[in-house]
Amino acid sequence: MRNKFLGTGQPGYHPLRKIRICLHGLALAMRYDFSVAYKLALSAVVLAVALLMRDTVDVLLVAVATAQMLMAEIFNSALEAVCDYLTAREDRRVAAIKDMAAAAAGLSIAAWVAVLVGEVVLAFM
Secondary structure, rough: OOOOOOOOOOOOOOOHHHHHHHHHHHHHHHHOOOHHHHHHHHHHHHHHHHHHOOOHHHHHHHHHHHHHHHHHHHHHHHHHHHHHHHHOOHHHHHHHHHHHHOOOHHHEEEEHHHHHHHHHHOOOO
């Protein structure tokens, strides 16, 4: 991929390459982070139920909440990996950065859980 700022790398824009890289990153996240894998599986089940009930708005709501939660989880994992790579020692600044990333992921998970629970409750009413 070409670096826009440095002018290095392979020239050209390839949307299929970007999609392949995105899917590879998601596969890596699912392989190395169990929390991403089980949350994606749980969301797939709820999405399937919403699709069977043919409620488009519910499907879209679960899809958006799942995507947002997965983004927060992946960013959290990536940020923690970078912090661990940069310093192996305990540092209060690094701990604060990791705590803030975990808080962002936690808020995202809380919203995702609220959507999934709401969908399940509405499905059985």
